[in-house]
Each structure stands twice: as C-alpha cells, then as structure tokens.
Amino acid sequence: MLGLADKSAGDPDGWHRLRAARLALPRYHARLRRAVRRLVTTRRGRTFVAFVIFSALVVSGKLGFGWALLAFLAVAGLMIATPSEDDSLAIEAAARDGGSGGSRATPREQDGWRAVIDALPEPAITLDSAGYVMHYNVLIRDLFPNVRARRPFSHVSRNPELMEAIDRAAAAREPIIVDLYERVPLERRISVTITRVSSASGAHGLPAMLITFRDQTATDKVAQMRADFIANASHELRTPLASLRGFVETLQGPARDDPAAREKFLSIMASQAARMTRLIDDLLSLSRVEMKVHLRPTGVVDLNELSGYVAQTLEPLAEASKSAIVVHPLPTPARVRGDREELVQVLQNLAHNALKYGREGGRVDIRLVREPGTPRRISVAITDDGPGIAPEHLPRLTERFYRANVATSREKGGTGLGLAIVKHIVNRHRGDLRIASRVGQGSTFTVIFDEL
Numbered sequence: 211m212l213g214l215a216d217k218s219a220g221d222p223d224g225w226h227r228l229r230a231a232r233l234a235l236p237r238y239h240a241r242l243r244r245a246v247r248r249l250v251t252t253r254r255g256r257t258f259v260a261f262v263i264f265s266a267l268v269v270s271g272k273l274g275f276g277w278a279l280l281a282f283l284a285v286a287g288l289m290i291a292t293p294s295e296d297d298s299l300a301i302e303a304a305a306r307d308g309g310s311g312g313s314r315a316t317p318r319e320q321d322g323w324r325a326v327i328d329a330l331p332e333p334a335i336t337l338d339s340a341g342y343v344m345h346y347n348v349l350i351r352d353l354f355p356n357v358r359a360r361r362p363f364s365h366v367s368r369n370p371e372l373m374e375a376i377d378r379a380a381a382a383r384e385p386i387i388v389d390l391y392e393r394v395p396l397e398r399r400i401s402v403t404i405t406r407v408s409s410a411s412g413a414h415g416l417p418a419m420l421i422t423f424r425d426q427t428a429t430d431k432v433a434q435m436r437a438d439f440i441a442n443a444s445h446e447l448r449t450p451l452a453s454l455r456g457f458v459e460t461l462q463g464p465a466r467d468d469p470a471a472r473e474k475f476l477s478i479m480a481s482q483a484a485r486m487t488r489l490i491d492d493l494l495s496l497s498r499v500e501m502k503v504h505l506r507p508t509g510v511v512d513l514n515e516l517s518g519y520v521a522q523t524l525e526p527l528a529e530a531s532k533s534a535i536v537v538h539p540l541p542t543p544a545r546v547r548g549d550r551e552e553l554v555q556v557l558q559n560l561a562h563n564a565l566k567y568g569r570e571g572g573r574v575d576i577r578l579v580r581e582p583g584t585p586r587r588i589s590v591a592i593t594d595d596g597p598g599i600a601p602e603h604l605p606r607l608t609e610r611f612y613r614a615n616v617a618t619s620r621e622k623g624g625t626g627l628g629l630a631i632v633k634h635i636v637n638r639h640r641g642d643l644r645i646a647s648r649v650g651q652g653s654t655f656t657v658i659f660d661e662l
C-alpha cells in the first residue's frame with residue numbers, strides 16, 4: 211500500500227471537517243438546481259396540473275392561500291423524489307440543445323467515460339469540482355485501499371504535495387505532473403498527472419479532474435542499470451588502456467635501449483590488448499544476444515554431442531590446471547531446439563568458470579539428466595569441487611560485471627560478463643538457469659531446456 215493513503219480516514223480532524231463543509235456547499239447548490247430543473251422539464255405537465263388545481267381551490271375559496279402553497283410544495287417535492295423514465299430523455303435533449311457548450315453528459319455518455327476510466331491500464335480516479343471522488347478503476351485500490359465514491363479525496367489521501375497539486379490543477383490550463391516518493395516498505399517513485407477535464411462539473415455528470423498514477427520505479431531502475439553499465443564498461447577498458455600507455459612511455463624513455471625489459475613489457479602489453487579485445491567481444495556478444503532475445507531459435511542441437519565437443523575444446527585448459535573434465539551423456543540423443551553456436555557459448559562459459567574458479571587438480575563434471583514431468587526437459591549440470599560461492603553473491607552473479615571475487619576474476623582474465631551472456635542465451639531458448647553452491651564444497655550451474 212502506498213503511503214499516500216490516509217490511514218485514519220474514518221476520524222477526520224477539525225481542519226478536514228471544515229474543508230469538507232466548504233467543499234460540500236457547492237454540492238447542495240447543485241442539487242437544488244437539479245431539482246428545480248426537473249420540475250420545469252420532465253415534470254412540467256404534472257407541475258402545471260397541480261398548479262391549476264390548487265389555484266382553482268384558492269379562487270373558489272375552498273382552500274386558504276397559505277395551505278394551498280404548502281400543499282403544492284409537498285406535491286412538487288414528491289414529484290422530484292420519484293424517478294421518471296423521462297429523465298434520461300430530458301437530459302439527452304438538454305445536451306443536444308447545447309446547454310453549456312456540450313459539456314453536459316447523457317447517462318450513456320456518463321457510462322462511456324466511466325468505462326474508459328475502468329479500461330485505463332494505470333490507476334485512475336476522477337473528482338467532481340468539489341473534490342469528491344466520482345469514479346475510479348480497480349488499480350487505484352493498490353494505492354488507496356480506503357477509496358470510496360462520494361468521499362472527499364482529502365479523506366482518501368492526505369499527502370500534502372498531492373492535495374496542493376490538485377488545487378493548482380483546478381486553476382491550470384495544462385495538466386500538472388508531480389512525483390511522489392515512498393521510502394517504506396520499498397523505495398518507489400510514482401508520477402501523478404492531474405488533468406482538469408471540465409470547469410463546470412458534477413451537475414452535468416462529468417468529472418472536473420482526472421488523476422492518473424504511474425509507477426516509475428522500474429523505469430528508474432533500468433536507467434540506473436544503463437548508467438552503471440556504461441560506467442563499468444569504461445572502467446574495465448580504462449584499466450588496461452592506462453597500463454598500455456604506461457608501458458609505451460617506458461619503452462620510449464628509460465627502457466629504450468634495454469632489450470630484456472622491452473621483451474618483458476611487450477608481452478605484458480600483448481596480454482592487456484588481448485584483455486581489451488575479449489571485453490569488446492563479450493560486449494558485442496551480449497548486445498547480439500539481447501537483440502535476438504525475442505526470436506526463438508530454429509535449429510536442432512544434440513546436447514550429448516555438444517557437451518563432448520565443449521569438453522574437448524577445454525581439454526588444454528583442464529590440463530594446465532591439472533584438472534579432469536568428465537562428460538556423463540544421456541543414453542539416447544538429447545535433442546533440443548536451439549542455436550548451436552549460442553549453446554556452445556553457454557556450456558563453454560560454465561565449464562570454463564568451473565575450471566577457472568574450481569580447485570587446481572580438481573574435477574569438473576558435465577552431467578545430462580532427463581527431468582521427470584511434462585513437457586520433457588533435459589538438464590545439463592556443470593559441477594566443480596572448488597571453493598564454492600558465498601550465498602550472498604548467488605542472486606547477483608548474472609548481473610553484468612558482477613564478480614564474487616573481483617581480484618581473482620581479473621587475475622584470471624575474466625570480464626564479469628560470462629554469466630550475463632549465459633542468462634540471456636538461456637532466456638532466448640526459453641530455458642532455465644539454476645545456481646547452487648556450498649562454500650568449501652563446490653558449485654553446480656544447471657541449464658534446463660525442453661526436449662524436442
């Protein structure tokens with residue numbers, strides 16, 4: 211529930227009572243005008259007959275003027291209180307005749323605008339010119355659980371910024387937009403647009419004010435993520451670039467005539483340049499996958515064959531870390547719909563991580579399992595017996611540039627984009643990625659796809 215809502219609306223203080231009374235005055239005035247209009251439109255004939263009868267009684271001396279007037283008023287009151295089928299026709303006719311520039315709404319039109327409010331995809335509420343709630347859609351209840359029709363809006367929300375904006379909107383030509391912030395239980399920003407619909411309202415059945423609410427929290431988060439991404443990417447590029455420039459200066463200056471130093475520096479420079487190339491390749495790969503995320507892959511891939519191929523490509527790395535990489539295929543072909551190159555990237559990234567962050571001289575298993583249930587699914591679990599990952603890192607591992615251990619990742623040439631790419635590819639294949647890890651025992655990264 212948004213903190214905009216008035217939690218003690220059933221017990222308004224003195225100021226609110228005064229405000230409500232002030233706002234209620236024009237309302238009674240409008241009711242009286244409506245009653246008189248009924249008498250001279252839909253009840254015109256009956257009013258005339260009553261008038262003639264009471265006049266005749268007075269003229270013939272059968273009834274005193276005072277009594278006749280009293281009786282006439284009582285009959286008129288009864289006529290106003292009794293609904294008549296002619297009412298809707300009369301209001302329609304009045305609206306057709308022009309009235310106040312077409313601002314009068316027929317009952318059908320009233321239903322129309324209410325239906326529009328109900329259909330709006332965002333929380334929306336309408337007020338009459340006295341500040342009373344006329345209509346609202348169901349989405350409003352999330353923001354204001356105690357909202358009721360015909361209740362002053364000042365009882366529904368006591369947010370001073372919102373109330374002040376509504377007052378301003380009543381006199382403004384343009385819509386008024388205000389941002390409301392909530393800190394607890396979650397940080398949220400709600401953008402509120404208050405639009406004046408018509409100046410003379412209530413009596414004609416049209417709202418005076420339309421208030422719509424838009425939760426901007428998710429948009430803000432995306433903007434923040436984009437800014438962070440650019441900051442991270444430039445930071446990752448700046449570090450090797452600064453080191454390259456430093457070595458170039460050293461080679462141009464003090465180490466100009468030192469062949470041993472030149473040899474050493476040039477090899478470091480080559481590794482820094484390779485790091486930058488890797489980063490750019492990963493960034494491009496990420497953006498390519500992001501662009502295709504809504505296009506389902508059309509190829510057919512056998513995960514048995516793919517796992518064997520990936521293990522083979524990583525054999526030299528496994529040898530370098532004295533680790534073993536073992537594949538446990540399914541007894542029958544494990545066919546899924548997919549893009550072979552992308553699925554190679556997924557298994558390669560996961561198996562490479564297992565070798566990189568696993569134990570030296572350890573073991574990496576790639577195990578395929580047919581999951582029970584329908585539709586039939588195949589999971590590929592990549593398990594290492596390394597140091598594992600602390601639980602607080604697990605939910606964030608697939609964020610771009612997120613590393614559980616920044617120093618180790620950099621030292622091993624990691625860019626922190628591998629798992630972000632994996633997640634995007636798995637999403638494109640409508641698959642699942644699960645991460646489980648125990649500190650001191652190892653980690654298992656599992657990808658699951660529908661079997662063909």
Ligand SMILES: Nc1ncnc2c1ncn2[C@@H]1O[C@H](COP(=O)(O)OP(=O)(O)OP(=O)(O)O)[C@@H](O)[C@H]1O
Pocket residue numbers: 492559563564567568594596598599607612613614615616619620623624625626627628629630653
């Ligand atoms: N099997 C694993 N064991 C322990 N930590 C892991 C494992 N896999 C991933 N991590 C942690 O998750 C982080 C993110 O992994 P990710 O693959 O996204 O990036 P990276 O390996 O650092 O860089 P890149 O994959 O782009 O070369 C790693 O930096 C590491 O801290």
Ligand SMILES: [Mg+2]
Pocket residue numbers: 559562563624628629
């Ligand atoms: Mg990686």
